[in-house]
Amino acid sequence: MRRGQVAIYLLMVLVALFLVALLNVDVFDVVRGKNRVQNGGDAAALAAARKQGRLLNEIGKLNIAHLVAAAQDDARTCEELTMEQRRLALLGPVEALRLANHAAKKNDMEVRDEFAEILREHVAEIRLVYSGGTNEEGEPYPEPYPGAWTEYATAIENVISEGLACGPDNVEFYGAQGGHYLLMKDFYHAIAGENWCWFHWHAEGLLNSYSSYMDWSPLPTRSENSMENSEIFNLHVRAWKGAITDLLSTNEIQHICRTYGDGEIPQEQLAESVILTNRDQVWFLFESERWGRWFNGLSLADEEDGYEFPIVGEIKPEYNVRGCAAITRCIKEVESVALESTSDVVWAAGAKPFGTVENFEGETDVVTALSSFVVPCFTNVRLVPLDSVGGEDLSTADYGWVTHIRKHLPYYLEHGPVNAQGCFYCLQLQTWEMKHFRDGGIRWIKNYAGTCVRPTGGGGGGHGGTSHGH
Ligand SMILES: [Zn+2]
Numbered sequence: 001m002r003r004g005q006v007a008i009y010l011l012m013v014l015v016a017l018f019l020v021a022l023l024n025v026d027v028f029d030v031v032r033g034k035n036r037v038q039n040g041g042d043a044a045a046l047a048a049a050r051k052q053g054r055l056l057n058e059i060g061k062l063n064i065a066h067l068v069a070a071a072q073d074d075a076r077t078c079e080e081l082t083m084e085q086r087r088l089a090l091l092g093p094v095e096a097l098r099l100a101n102h103a104a105k106k107n108d109m110e111v112r113d114e115f116a117e118i119l120r121e122h123v124a125e126i127r128l129v130y131s132g133g134t135n136e137e138g139e140p141y142p143e144p145y146p147g148a149w150t151e152y153a154t155a156i157e158n159v160i161s162e163g164l165a166c167g168p169d170n171v172e173f174y175g176a177q178g179g180h181y182l183l184m185k186d187f188y189h190a191i192a193g194e195n196w197c198w199f200h201w202h203a204e205g206l207l208n209s210y211s212s213y214m215d216w217s218p219l220p221t222r223s224e225n226s227m228e229n230s231e232i233f234n235l236h237v238r239a240w241k242g243a244i245t246d247l248l249s250t251n252e253i254q255h256i257c258r259t260y261g262d263g264e265i266p267q268e269q270l271a272e273s274v275i276l277t278n279r280d281q282v283w284f285l286f287e288s289e290r291w292g293r294w295f296n297g298l299s300l301a302d303e304e305d306g307y308e309f310p311i312v313g314e315i316k317p318e319y320n321v322r323g324c325a326a327i328t329r330c331i332k333e334v335e336s337v338a339l340e341s342t343s344d345v346v347w348a349a350g351a352k353p354f355g356t357v358e359n360f361e362g363e364t365d366v367v368t369a370l371s372s373f374v375v376p377c378f379t380n381v382r383l384v385p386l387d388s389v390g391g392e393d394l395s396t397a398d399y400g401w402v403t404h405i406r407k408h409l410p411y412y413l414e415h416g417p418v419n420a421q422g423c424f425y426c427l428q429l430q431t432w433e434m435k436h437f438r439d440g441g442i443r444w445i446k447n448y449a450g451t452c453v454r455p456t457g458g459g460g461g462g463h464g465g466t467s468h469g470h
Contacts, residue, residue, distance in 0.1 A: 029335060030334050033332050033334030034334075034345050034347075036332055037346070038347050040108065040165070040330045041347035041349040042383055043103040043106070044104040044107075044330060044349070045328045045350055046381055048096040048099060048168075050351075050381045051093070051095060052096055052233060052325075052326055052353050053353030053355070053378035054378075055088055055235060056324075058088055058092075059235075059374050060260065060284075060376035060377065061261075061376045062081045062084055062085050062284070063375065064256060064261040065261075066078055066283065067244070067261075068261065068265060069275075070275040070276045070281065071266075071276060072273070073273055074275075078281065085284050086144045086148070089228045090148055093234065094152070094232055095155075097232050098162065100168070100328050101162065101164055101165050103166075109332065110331070112331055114167070114397075115166065115329075116160045118167070118402050122156070122173060122231075123157055126149055126152060126153040130149045144227060166397070168232045168233060169328060169348050169350075169397045170396070172229075173231050180216075180219055182405075182412075182413075186202070188429075190202075191428040191431050192427075196449075197451075197452035197453070199445065200452050207441055210438060212416070213413065213433060218413070236324045237285065237287060238284070238286075239282045239283075241279070241280060242281070242283070244283055247373065248373060250267075253270065253276075284374045285372040286323070286373075324353070327386060328348070329348040329397040330349075331345070331347075332344070349383060350383065351384060352382060352384045353380070354378065354379065354382060404423055408423060412426070416433065
């Protein structure tokens, strides 16, 4: 090798080394930023879920106090207790958002206006539409109690005014929710990635039958959720009107009072009470379609592992994914030295309160009863995988997504693909609208569907949140 060649070779090595060093600094900064935003997001979700557990326990304790007051035929106390439960279900989770924000700020998360923006718009809607009494279909937005909507709007406003360093991702606005491909983020991502396996498993019928935007059924305009719940970090409880003796046997009532209350109710009180059999009493139950499987049914993961039922006692939290959860999103700006630019690192984390239901030995009917009657059984919180708690499609703190759902979709359904500048989701709809794109997918599935691996669901294995950021 000649001298000149060696010199050039050495120079190249030096340049390469320099670049590696530069990149390392950069990678280090990005990783540190990621760790920070993860810590912030996780702490926020845990703080909110902890509050959810406390709220459910309080609602459960009031349920038991209600049993005792009902047995004593104390109508006034019964009414006061129900009122207190209604306030907790509606306003309590808003307080959970405040606590989540404290946790995020403690972890150095920045206040971002995009989190506040969505809620600010919604507060205006509560004041105008909810309080106005009816939605677009002329259906009413009944107040859970007199003055509730005003109190609720003010509570949210107060949290916003402190500045939001995390956004609530699982907000379920009463306006529109769920059950439509256009409201599923996975649908758009499948188009973007030409993930035909996703279509094969989830939407092959749609792919085969679709011809244009006019085929879409209208977006759901009204959720089935009862309006006792806060839309933010929904507890998924419901105020059930009926005779508690239609739901619980006297044995079950005694068991609940013994296990979660101060002891038994004297038998003669139970037998003589008028209020216990009164059909106008309101009791707080777990919303069955949200909680049913939590206590006495199968979750997807359980089915695969062949779990037996009814489940009694300690349930492995990672299998126990039903109920309520808090999903929070944090964003942190990270500086990239090498690229001389900044980028946002996004982290969404989900956490959920867990508990154990005490049960009569051998009396499985109590399990059925307890699966709906709220009792104070929540003892801890854990981080949970987002797809196990429905985080992905509910991400309300994702400003781009919410804007797409609320502003772009209604236009698209009337006029076809929208040219909304820079909206990722609108871009995918433009692709979806092209016949040759869909035909390509149909052909692919015909030839290669056999290579698709069925998604197992659950995902993540219980170790914290899944990042949905880019
Ligand atoms: Zn859009």
